[in-house]
Amino acid sequence: MIKKMGGIVCLMILWAGVCTAQVWQAPDQERAKERAKEVVPFVKEYQDDCQISRRICLIDAGVSLDDVETVYFLLDSPIIKEREDHYEPVRFAHKRHAALVNDCSKCHHFRPRDENALETTRCSACHQDSFNPDHPERIGLKAAYHQQCMECHQEEAKGPVDCTGCHLKHVPDHKELVKLPDNPDPIQVTKACLECHDTQGEDMLKTAHWLWRGPSPYTTGHRKDILHGKGTTALNNF
Amino acid sequence: MQITRRHFFRFMGAAGASVAVRPPSAHAWQSKAPPDTFGCLVDLTRCVGCRKCEEACATVNGLPEPERADCQCTIFEKNRRPDETAFTVINRYYTGKVDTFDKPVPTYAKVQCMHCQDPACVSACIVGALTKEDTGAVRYDVSKCIGCRYCMVACPFEIPAYEYFDPITPRVMKCTFCQERISKADGLPGCAAICPTEAITFGRRDTLLKVAKKRLKENPGIYLQHIYGEKEVGGTAWMYISSVPFDTVNLPTLPDTPAPKLSETIQHSLFSYLWSPVLLFGVLGAFMARCNQEDHKENNPDKGGV
Numbered sequence: 001m002i003k004k005m006g007g008i009v010c011l012m013i014l015w016a017g018v019c020t021a022q023v024w025q026a027p028d029q030e031r032a033k034e035r036a037k038e039v040v041p042f043v044k045e046y047q048d049d050c051q052i053s054r055r056i057c058l059i060d061a062g063v064s065l066d067d068v069e070t071v072y073f074l075l076d077s078p079i080i081k082e083r084e085d086h087y088e089p090v091r092f093a094h095k096r097h098a099a100l101v102n103d104c105s106k107c108h109h110f111r112p113r114d115e116n117a118l119e120t121t122r123c124s125a126c127h128q129d130s131f132n133p134d135h136p137e138r139i140g141l142k143a144a145y146h147q148q149c150m151e152c153h154q155e156e157a158k159g160p161v162d163c164t165g166c167h168l169k170h171v172p173d174h175k176e177l178v179k180l181p182d183n184p185d186p187i188q189v190t191k192a193c194l195e196c197h198d199t200q201g202e203d204m205l206k207t208a209h210w211l212w213r214g215p216s217p218y219t220t221g222h223r224k225d226i227l228h229g230k231g232t233t234a235l236n237n238f
Numbered sequence: 239m240q241i242t243r244r245h246f247f248r249f250m251g252a253a254g255a256s257v258a259v260r261p262p263s264a265h266a267w268q269s270k271a272p273p274d275t276f277g278c279l280v281d282l283t284r285c286v287g288c289r290k291c292e293e294a295c296a297t298v299n300g301l302p303e304p305e306r307a308d309c310q311c312t313i314f315e316k317n318r319r320p321d322e323t324a325f326t327v328i329n330r331y332y333t334g335k336v337d338t339f340d341k342p343v344p345t346y347a348k349v350q351c352m353h354c355q356d357p358a359c360v361s362a363c364i365v366g367a368l369t370k371e372d373t374g375a376v377r378y379d380v381s382k383c384i385g386c387r388y389c390m391v392a393c394p395f396e397i398p399a400y401e402y403f404d405p406i407t408p409r410v411m412k413c414t415f416c417q418e419r420i421s422k423a424d425g426l427p428g429c430a431a432i433c434p435t436e437a438i439t440f441g442r443r444d445t446l447l448k449v450a451k452k453r454l455k456e457n458p459g460i461y462l463q464h465i466y467g468e469k470e471v472g473g474t475a476w477m478y479i480s481s482v483p484f485d486t487v488n489l490p491t492l493p494d495t496p497a498p499k500l501s502e503t504i505q506h507s508l509f510s511y512l513w514s515p516v517l518l519f520g521v522l523g524a525f526m527a528r529c530n531q532e533d534h535k536e537n538n539p540d541k542g543g544v
C-alpha cells in the first residue's frame with residue numbers, strides 16, 4: 001500500500017512538472033526554435049575547394065573551436081517541413097560535434113564565392129529545396145543533413161544511423177485523445193494514461209521508481225551497488 | 239503428303255520477292271517518346287533502405303500500408319516484387335562489397351515501373367488502356383482495359399500486376415509516376431519527395447542524364463561508368479546509377495533496342511500491302527491443290543492400291 005502511494009506521489013510530481021512546463025520555457029530551447037525557423041538567402045555560387053584547402057582556409061581565417069558558441073541547434077527548417085513533415089526536429093549538438101570531430105571542414109565543406117560571406121555558412125544557405133532545376137546537382141537541405149550525418153556516423157561507427165536514433169516521431173495531440181473531467185485528481189490522470197499505455201504501466205512496476213531499490217550509478221561511493229534504496233538499506237535519499 | 243525441296247524454295251522465292259518489292263522506308267520504325275519528359279535518377283549508393291518511399295507511395299496512391307512498414311531488417315530476408323498492393327518495393331542485396339572493417343555492405347535497390355520511353359506494355363495493349371504521357375508517365379486507364387494482361391507479358395521488367403482477387407472490377411496495378419502530382423507545377427512523386435537522402439532525384443530526363451554523367455565523372459572510384467536506363471530498351475524515364483553491377487541487384491541486362499521496335503516492325507511488315515495474307519492463302523491454296531492431286535492419285539484404282 002505504501003509503495004502504491006509512493007508511485008502515485010511520483011506521478012503527481014510528474015504531472016506537476018507537466019503543468020509548470022507550460023509556464024517556464026528553457027531560454028536556449030526557445031532560441032534554438034527561433035533560429036530553426038529562419039530561412040537565409042540562397043547562395044548560388046560557391047567556392048569548389050578540396051577538403052584540405054578548405055581546412056587551410058579555415059585555419060588561416062582563424063576559425064577554431066572557441067568560435068563555436070551555440071551548444072545545440074534544432075534542425076527544423078520550414079524548407080523541409082513545407083514538403084514533408086513526419087518527425088519532430090532533431091537536436092544537433094553542434095558544440096559537442098565540433099569538439100569530437102575537431103575539423104570544421106568536415107561539414108563546412110565549401111564556402112560561398114562571395115568573399116564577404118562567413119567562412120562557416122549554415123547548411124541551409126546553400127542547401128534549400130530539393131530538385132531545384134537551376135541547380136540540379138545541388139542536393140536539398142533534407143538530403144544534405146541525412147547524407148552528412150549518416151555517412152559520418154557510418155564511417156566512424158559512432159552515432160545513430162536509424163531513423164529514431166535522431167528523430168522523435170510526432171506525438172499526436174492528446175487533447176482530443178484523452179477525456180478527463182475538469183480538475184482531475186492524479187488517480188484519474190494515471191488511469192487515463194494507463195488506458196493506452198498499459199505496457200508502460202507494467203514496465204514501471206519493475207523500475208526503482210516503484211520498487212524503491214535498484215542501481216545507483218549517480219551516487220558517489222555506491223556506483224556499483226545494485227540494491228540500494230528506501231526499499232532496502234537507505235533511510236532517505238540524502 | 240510431303241513438301242518437296244523444290245516446292246518449298248518456290249514458295250519462299252515468292253515470299254521473298256513480295257518482301258523485296260516493299261518500299262523499305264515507308265514503315266521504318268520511329269520512336270514515339272514525347273520530348274523533354276520528366277524522369278527520376280535512383281542513386282543506389284545513396285539509398286539507405288529506410289523504406290520511406292514505400293510508405294509514401296502507399297499514402298499518395300491510396301494503397302494499403304506496406305508490409306511491416308517500420309521493419310528495416312527481416313523484411314529484406316525475402317526478395318520482394320511490386321504487386322497489386324505495392325507499386326514500389328526496396329530490396330537488399332549483398333554483392334560482395336565490404337567496408338573498411340571488412341563487413342559486408344548491403345546495397346538497397348528500389349523497384350518500380352521504369353516508365354520506358356517506348357514502352358512495351360503500351361505497344362502490347364490492344365485497346366490503348368496504357369499511354370505514354372507528355373510528362374513521361376506511362377498511364378493506365380482502367381475504363382479502357384479489357385483485362386487481357388498482354389502488358390504483363392510484354393513488360394521487360396515484369397512490372398504490371400493484376401488484381402486477381404477482385405472478380406468484378408480487377409485492375410492492372412503499377413507505379414503511376416504520380417502522374418497527377420507531377421503534372422502540377424512544382425509537384426513531386428511521393429517517393430522522391432520523402433526520400434531522406436535524395437537517392438531519388440526528380441527532374442527533366444535530359445537534366446538528370448547530365449547530373450548522372452557529372453556524378454560518374456567526378457567519382458570514378460565510386461560509380462560504375464554506366465547509367466542504367468539511358469539506353470536500355472531504348473531508354474527509360476527512371477534511371478539508375480550504382481557502385482555494383484546492375485545484374486547483381488536484379489536489374490536485368492537488356493538490349494538497347496526498344497521492345498516495340500522489333501514487334502511493331504514485324505507486325506507492320508507482315509501487314510504491309512496485305513502481302514502476308516495473300517502469301518498465306520497462296521500457300522494454303524497450293525497445298526490444297528496438291529493434296530487434291532495426291533488424293534486423286536491414291537483413290538485412282540488404275541494406279542495400283544488395293
Ligand code: SF4
Nearest residue numbers: 351352354357359393
Ligand atoms: S517498365 Fe514495364 S510497365 Fe513500365 S513502362 Fe516499361 S514496359 Fe511498361
Ligand code: SF4
Nearest residue numbers: 295413414415416429
Ligand atoms: S512515382 Fe509515385 S507511384 Fe511510382 S513509386 Fe513513386 S510514389 Fe509510387
Ligand code: SF4
Nearest residue numbers: 285286288289291433
Ligand atoms: S526513401 Fe530513399 S533512402 Fe529510403 S529506401 Fe526509399 S530510396 Fe532508399
